Amino acid sequence: MTGTAAAHSQGEPGHVRTRDGRTVFVQRTAGPPGVPTVVLEAGMGATRSSWAAVQGAIAGRAPVVVYDRSGLGRSAPDPGPRILHRLAMDLNDVLDHVGADRYVLAGHSWGGPIVRVATAGRTERVAGLVLVDPTDEGCELYFGRALAVQERITAALLPVLARTGLLRWSTAPMRRGLPADAAADLRTEWLSPAGVAGHLAEAASTVHDLRGLQADPPDTGTVPVTVISGAETSGLGRRSRAALNAAHAGRAGLGPERRHVLALRSGHLVPLTEPDLVAGEILRLVESGRQ
Template structure:
């Protein structure tokens, strides 16, 4: 908690999806008098909760409203009994935006697997999207994602993580995510982010995610003509364990994705691996600010 008793990530908000499920969000209102600027909404990675965005969200709240939330089955949000397809996750994000309106548009920020989710959501409601920031996104331009070695490796990782979560050891391998976080955010991570149920949700998402994403190679979501910034990690190995060939493929895909937008921009986070929201939050916040408060003229 902050000194005033208010949570670092803001006020809790519950938003209902079109089929009645409850999504948990937290809202920092931004500075007083900040009107006419887009709201920034953050989409986390595959098994990540809202807490992973804390260092970026608090920086963005210095200039506009900043919103984090838990996808269904993660953090405090209700399970989705119908499955965790890209299609349903994008619809959930749009339902969240419905619950946050009115707003002067939205800048959507997605990390890792959150990248395709915000792209698909934006393609379905382009009228209210002011920009996208994709942080080391999973992208269909990286062909190695769809080969058998990667798919088998993903299944092995999820199986190992489930065992570690069951015996209470998963948090040890991701303790770096809490470094530098405020005490209340670290407490939320401890309570919510490393439970077996989180890994179960991750597995449910993974059942169709790569197959759906692969289909985008021939028919990607049509994005609105808005600024699109892609931020790629600059380091291989390290805490995220991403091999050099995977890092190179991810960076090349990020460069390609930015080039598909008339207002595209590709940035390398030179001091980060995959978990840029934890390691270079200032860089992400600065790129968001460029979209929310573009220079005059």
């Protein structure tokens, strides 16, 4: 039998070379001319596949780029420390490579600080930011002893669970609603032993990086910002969810072009549980940034 392979739902594959010579894996889908390109930044330890449902909801209405940070998915590990500013530099390298005039950047969880830092100093090319249940330095829970203990336990358990395959089994609920090819990628790449190593490399400096954001907040100027908060506790606990969403509300209240949206049917994994809501907020900024 002859014929060409079916296109992947997340688009044409390729690689971007960072300023220090590393390569990261990217996928791109096309969109109409004259609108900003959407770039989707995954949460800590997550791969591009976590955005597949949102990307599908945007399909045909804007160009979309997804990628794997170093050490995640199909991107090779980084020999250097995975500190926040290094992650943001890598994102800017991706944007430079894509070469669009204007972008709408969406970041989930730890992706929220990454897109904020990447935008600072390059605000002229960013038409809008969508922060999806983002990690936020305004939430003091990130600096408490309870979270530090939880992170130490997680760092000890995750490699064991990855080696036994239990983590891959646990991704089954996350894969629901994804295109079959993206679901298969997520199963093999997210929460694999290599993926867990990448996650832990990023997690190592989280508190230090958040303290740095408190001391020197990234200046995103007048770039419009939408913050989407999960409304369900999903293991966070009611008090923790309330504290995080209060920080999100504060982030959204820092300027006239800011908006706070509740994802009423979601906990933390909003891109997987309410992709249409996220896509709608992204497309609203795409439309306002149309040339």
